[in-house]
Amino acid sequence: MDSPVPTLLTQADPVDLVAVTIAQLNRVILGKEHQIRLCLTCLLARGHLLIEDIPGVGKTTLAHALAESLGLSYQRIQFTSDLLPADIIGVSIFDRETSAFRFHKGPVFSQLVLADEVNRATPKAQSALLEAMEEHQVTADGQTYPLPAPFFVIATQNPVYQIGTFPLPESQLDRFLMRIELGYPHAALERELLMGQDRRDLLATLSPTLLPQQLLFLQTMVPKVHVADALLDYVQAIVRFTRETPHFETGLSPRAAIALLRAAQAWALIHGHPGVVPEDVQAVLASVVGHRLKPKDESIARTAAEVGELVLKAVPVP
Amino acid sequence: MSAALKLEQLSPFGRKLLWTSAGLVLAVVPHIPHLAVWATALLFGALTLRVFVEIKGWALPPKWLRVLAAFCALLGVLFTYRTLNGVEAGTALLVVMAGMKLLETRSTRDLTIIVFLSYFALFAAFLYNQQLLRLPYMIGTVWLLTATLMRVHQTTLAMPVREAIGLTGRMLLQALPLAVLLFLFFPRLPGNFWAIPARSQATTGLDDELSPGDVSELSLSGEIAFRVKFDGPLPPPQQRYWRGPVLHEFDGRTWRRSLPLYIPQEVVATGEPYRYRITLEPHQRPWVFSLEMVTSWPASTMRTADLQLVTRRGAISTLTSFDLESSPSYSVREPLPTAMRKAALRLPEGRNPRTQELARKLRAAAGSDAAFVQAVLKLFRDEEYFYTLEPPRLERDSVDDFLFNTRRGFCEHFASAFTALARAAGIPARVVTGYHGGEYNPLGGYLIVRQSDAHAWSEVWLDGEGWVRVDPTAAVAPERIERGIDAALSEAEPVPGRILRTNRVLSNIRLAWDAVNNFWNNQVVEFSETQQRWLGDKVGLDDVGWRELGTAMAVTLGLFFAILSAYLAWRFRPRSRDPLLRVYDELCRKFARAKLPRLDYEGPNDYLKRIAAARPELARQLDEARAIYVGLRYGPAPNRSDLSRLKFLVNELRP
Numbered sequence: 001m002d003s004p005v006p007t008l009l010t011q012a013d014p015v016d017l018v019a020v021t022i023a024q025l026n027r028v029i030l031g032k033e034h035q036i037r038l039c040l041t042c043l044l045a046r047g048h049l050l051i052e053d054i055p056g057v058g059k060t061t062l063a064h065a066l067a068e069s070l071g072l073s074y075q076r077i078q079f080t081s082d083l084l085p086a087d088i089i090g091v092s093i094f095d096r097e098t099s100a101f102r103f104h105k106g107p108v109f110s111q112l113v114l115a116d117e118v119n120r121a122t123p124k125a126q127s128a129l130l131e132a133m134e135e136h137q138v139t140a141d142g143q144t145y146p147l148p149a150p151f152f153v154i155a156t157q158n159p160v161y162q163i164g165t166f167p168l169p170e171s172q173l174d175r176f177l178m179r180i181e182l183g184y185p186h187a188a189l190e191r192e193l194l195m196g197q198d199r200r201d202l203l204a205t206l207s208p209t210l211l212p213q214q215l216l217f218l219q220t221m222v223p224k225v226h227v228a229d230a231l232l233d234y235v236q237a238i239v240r241f242t243r244e245t246p247h248f249e250t251g252l253s254p255r256a257a258i259a260l261l262r263a264a265q266a267w268a269l270i271h272g273h274p275g276v277v278p279e280d281v282q283a284v285l286a287s288v289v290g291h292r293l294k295p296k297d298e299s300i301a302r303t304a305a306e307v308g309e310l311v312l313k314a315v316p317v318p
Numbered sequence: 319m320s321a322a323l324k325l326e327q328l329s330p331f332g333r334k335l336l337w338t339s340a341g342l343v344l345a346v347v348p349h350i351p352h353l354a355v356w357a358t359a360l361l362f363g364a365l366t367l368r369v370f371v372e373i374k375g376w377a378l379p380p381k382w383l384r385v386l387a388a389f390c391a392l393l394g395v396l397f398t399y400r401t402l403n404g405v406e407a408g409t410a411l412l413v414v415m416a417g418m419k420l421l422e423t424r425s426t427r428d429l430t431i432i433v434f435l436s437y438f439a440l441f442a443a444f445l446y447n448q449q450l451l452r453l454p455y456m457i458g459t460v461w462l463l464t465a466t467l468m469r470v471h472q473t474t475l476a477m478p479v480r481e482a483i484g485l486t487g488r489m490l491l492q493a494l495p496l497a498v499l500l501f502l503f504f505p506r507l508p509g510n511f512w513a514i515p516a517r518s519q520a521t522t523g524l525d526d527e528l529s530p531g532d533v534s535e536l537s538l539s540g541e542i543a544f545r546v547k548f549d550g551p552l553p554p555p556q557q558r559y560w561r562g563p564v565l566h567e568f569d570g571r572t573w574r575r576s577l578p579l580y581i582p583q584e585v586v587a588t589g590e591p592y593r594y595r596i597t598l599e600p601h602q603r604p605w606v607f608s609l610e611m612v613t614s615w616p617a618s619t620m621r622t623a624d625l626q627l628v629t630r631r632g633a634i635s636t637l638t639s640f641d642l643e644s645s646p647s648y649s650v651r652e653p654l655p656t657a658m659r660k661a662a663l664r665l666p667e668g669r670n671p672r673t674q675e676l677a678r679k680l681r682a683a684a685g686s687d688a689a690f691v692q693a694v695l696k697l698f699r700d701e702e703y704f705y706t707l708e709p710p711r712l713e714r715d716s717v718d719d720f721l722f723n724t725r726r727g728f729c730e731h732f733a734s735a736f737t738a739l740a741r742a743a744g745i746p747a748r749v750v751t752g753y754h755g756g757e758y759n760p761l762g763g764y765l766i767v768r769q770s771d772a773h774a775w776s777e778v779w780l781d782g783e784g785w786v787r788v789d790p791t792a793a794v795a796p797e798r799i800e801r802g803i804d805a806a807l808s809e810a811e812p813v814p815g816r817i818l819r820t821n822r823v824l825s826n827i828r829l830a831w832d833a834v835n836n837f838w839n840n841q842v843v844e845f846s847e848t849q850q851r852w853l854g855d856k857v858g859l860d861d862v863g864w865r866e867l868g869t870a871m872a873v874t875l876g877l878f879f880a881i882l883s884a885y886l887a888w889r890f891r892p893r894s895r896d897p898l899l900r901v902y903d904e905l906c907r908k909f910a911r912a913k914l915p916r917l918d919y920e921g922p923n924d925y926l927k928r929i930a931a932a933r934p935e936l937a938r939q940l941d942e943a944r945a946i947y948v949g950l951r952y953g954p955a956p957n958r959s960d961l962s963r964l965k966f967l968v969n970e971l972r973p
C-alpha cells in the first residue's frame with residue numbers, strides 16, 4: 001500500500017487525520033474552509049448533507065473532491081423531472097440463462113452518492129432516495145439489499161425560487177443533518193481560480209487521504225466525545241427557545257436536537273476538543289437548524305445564516 | 319384590500335410610524351372639542367400625508383416647505399387665540415406642532431419625540447377635564463404609547479404586539495407605587511402658583527342676571543353644581559337654601575347685580591351652626607354657594623355687603639373645595655345704609671304700572687310691611703297661580719303680564735313679581751338666586767346639588783329684623799321646598815332624569831357612581847396641601863411644610879428603591895453554588911468593569927480569546943484560565959485541583 005495514510009488507525013489523532021483531508025480539499029475548493037469542515041463534520045456524524053446554492057459555485061466539485069479524498073466509491077445521479085425511482089435504486093431484469101429475475105443495483109449502491117439538483121425531480125423519485133438515506137437499505141421485489149458503509153448522500157438543490165423545482169417538504173428536509181450554502185468566492189480567490197488549473201484536471205490528481213475503515217472508526221468516535229451537563233443545558237436552552245419564541249412556525253424536534261448535538265460532537269472531534277464546548281454548537285448551529293426552522297416573518301430572518309444568528313444571539317450561554 | 323396589502327408590505331419603520339400615529343391620534347382626541355377646527359384638520363392632514371408618503375414610498379416635503387408650514391401654523395395659533403399662552407393656545411400649539419413634526423419624521427429619534435409629544439398632549443387634557451370617566455381612556459392611551467415607545471426602540475427583534483402590551487402593562491403596574499408615593503408626598507404649594515388659568519368657556523350655572531325663563535331652563539340640566547359634606551347632622555329640607563348672586567337692579571324684565579360696593583353690616587347669627595365642606599364644580603364665576611347664612615369662611619373668600627360669598631382669586635375654573643360654617647337664622651340690627659336702601663327700592667320708570675297699583679292697594683290694606691308680605695303670599699296661594707317648568711312667554715312688562723295674564727311661572731317669575739311688588743309698596747327688596755335642596759347620597763354621606771335645583775327667591779328689609787327671606791315659590795308650591803322639584807311638578811312636566819331618581823335600583827346605581835366620583839374629586843383631584851397636612855396629622859406630624867414633605871418623599875422613595883433593589887438582587891442572585899461558575903462569573907465581572915463585558919451568547923472560548931486579543935499583556939494568563947475553565951466545565955475528566963489554580967489566576971488578573 002503506497003498511500004500516505006497511517007495504517008495504525010487507532011493510534012492516529014482524529015485532528016491530524018482530518019487535517020490532511022481538509023488541506024487537500026482546500027486546494028480544490030478555494031476559500032471555503034468552513035464549509036469543508038462542515039461537510040466532514042456532517043459525514044462523521046453519519047448525517048447527509050444538502051448543499052443549496054445557485055449553479056456554478058462548486059457544489060459538484062466539492063462532492064467529487066470529497067469522494068476522491070476519502071477514497072469512497074462515488075456515483076452521481078442527475079435528478080430530472082422524468083427520473084424514476086428505478087433509476088436510483090436499481091431494477092430487476094429477467095435472466096434467460098437462470099430463468100430468474102436478477103436485481104441490477106442502481107447508482108444508490110455506492111458509498112458517496114451525489115444527488116444533483118434533487119429538487120428538480122418529482123416527489124416520487126425524491127422519496128425513493130430519501131427512504132434509502134433513512135433506512136440505509138433498499139427493498140426491491142420483496143428482497144432487501146443493504147447499502148454500503150459508510151453511506152453518505154450529498155444532495156444539491158437550486159434555490160426554490162428557480163423555475164421547474166419541486167421543493168422538498170419539511171419532513172424530507174429534516175432527513176438532512178445539515179444544509180450549507182457555498183456562496184461566491186472572494187475576489188482574490190476567484191482571480192486565483194480564473195488563473196489556475198482547471199478544477200476537473202485537479203480532481204484527477206487527488207489521492208485518498210483517509211481509508212474507509214478510518215472513516216468508520218472516526219464515525220464511531222463521534223458519539224463518544226464527552227458532553228458535559230452544562231453543554232446539554234445549553235443545547236436544551238436553544239431547543240426551548242425555538243419552541244417558545246413567536247418567530248418560528250414550529251420549534252426544533254427532538255430529532256433535530258439530537259442532530260445538533262451529534263454535529264457539535266463531530267465538530268469537537270475534528271477540532272481536537274476533548275469535550276464539546278458551546279462554540280462547537282454555535283459553529284454548526286446555522287447549518288443544522290437553518291432548514292428546520294421556518295420564520296413566520298421573512299423580514300426577521302430570511303437565510304439560514306440569519307436564522308442561525310437569531311437563535312444564537314437569543315440564547316445565553318449558561 | 320389593496321390598502322391592507324400595502325400595509326403588510328410596510329417596512330418595520332413604516333409600521334412603527336403607524337403605531338406612533340395611532341398613539342398621537344388617541345392622545346389628541348380629548349382636545350378636539352376645544353381646538354380650533356383648522357388645527358384639528360391640520361394635524362389629521364399632516365398625518366394622512368405622512369402615512370401616504372410611507373406607503374407610496376414618496377419623498378418627504380422639502381425642508382423650506384416644512385419650515386414655512388410650521389411658521390404658518392404658529393401664526394395661525396397666534397391669530398386664532400390672540401396669544402401663545404394659556405391652556406387653549408398652548409394645547410393648540412402642541413397639537414399643530416406635533417403634526418408638523420410628523421412631516422419630518424424619518425428616524426427612531428423622531429418617533430420618540432412624537433411619542434413624548436403625545437404623552438404631553440394627553441396629560442394636557444387633564445387641564446380641561448378631571449372627570450373619573452376620563453381615567454380609563456387616559457390609562458389605555460398611556461399604555462399604548464408606552465408599548466409603542468418600547469417597540470420603536472427595538473432594532474433587531476420586533477416584539478409581537480400582544481407581548482409588548484403585556485410587558486408594558488406590567489411596567490405600568492410596577493410604576494404604580496412610585497406614582498402613589500409622588501402623589502402623596504410631592505410638596506404642593508398653597509396659593510395660585512399651580513392654578514390653571516381660567517378659560518373663556520361657557521358653562522352652565524347661575525349667572526348674575528335673571529330674566530324670566532333662566533332658572534326653568536337651568537332646571538332641565540341634570541349636571542352637578544356642587545356637593546356638600548356635612549360635619550354633623552344635615553339641615554332640614556326647608557333650610558337648604560344655597561345662596562348665590564344677590565340681584566338689585568331691575569329694568570322691568572331682567573334682574574342684575576349692582577356693581578357699587580356697599581358698607582358691610584354686622585350680621586348677628588343665632589342657632590347651632592352647620593359645619594360643612596362644599597366642593598364646587600368649575601362654573602367660571604367667582605361666587606361660592608353657601609348655606610344661608612354663612613358665618614365662617616376661609617381666607618381665600620370674602621362675604622360681600624349683600625351677604626354673598628365670593629373668592630378673592632377670581633373665577634372658579636377647576637374643581638374647588640371650601641370649608642364653611644353657616645347659621646340657620648340671622649339678623650341685621652343696624653339700619654339699612656341709604657345707598658343700599660335706594661338700590662333696593664329702585665323700579666324702572668313707567669314699567670309694570672298695574673303691579674305698582676296693586677302694591678299700593680295691598681300696602682294700604684295691610685297696614686305694616688310684615689302684613690303686606692303675608693298678603694302677597696296669600697294672593698299667590700289663594701288666587702289661580704301655577705307652578706310650571708314651561709311658563710308662557712311674557713310681554714315687555716313682564717311682571718304685569720305674569721301677575722294679571724299668564725299666572726303661570728317658575729320660581730324666578732314668583733321671586734321677580736314679589737320683589738317688584740314689595741319695592742312698589744316702598745319696602746326694600748331684592749332677588750337672591752342660588753340653589754335649593756339637594757339629594758342626599760347615603761353611600762357617600764353627602765348632599766348632591768344639581769343645576770336642576772336652581773332656585774330664586776326674595777329678600778325684604780324689615781326694620782329691626784334686617785333682611786328676611788321670603789320664598790314666594792313656597793306659597794305656590796310648598797312641595798318644591800319640602801320634597802324637591804320632582805314632587806312639585808306634575809308627571810307631564812319634562813323634568814330631566816326623573817326616572818333615575820324615582821326608580822329605586824337606578825337611583826342606587828346612580829348614587830353609587832356619584833359616590834365614587836365624589837371620592838375621586840375630593841381625594842385625588844382636590845388632593846392638595848390641606849390633605850397633605852391632614853395626612854401629616856394622622857401620622858403624628860403637625861404642621862407639615864414642604865421641607866417635611868420633601869424629606870418624607872426622599873425617605874419613602876429611598877425605601878421603595880431599596881426594597882426593589884433588594885428584591886431584584888434576590889431574584890437575580892447568582893443561582894449556582896458551583897464554585898467553578900462563581901470563579902468564571904468573577905472573571906467576567908472583572909472584565910465587564912474594564913469595558914470588556916461578556917455577551918450573553920458568547921461561549922468561554924470566544925470570550926476569553928476576544929479579551930486576550932484586546933489585552934495582549936494578559937493573554938498568557940487568559941489562555942491558561944480558558945484551558946482550565948473549559949476543561950473543568952466541558953471536559954470529560956475534570957480535575958478538581960485545577961479549580962484552585964483557576965481561582966488564583968482570576969484573583970491575580972488586573973484588567
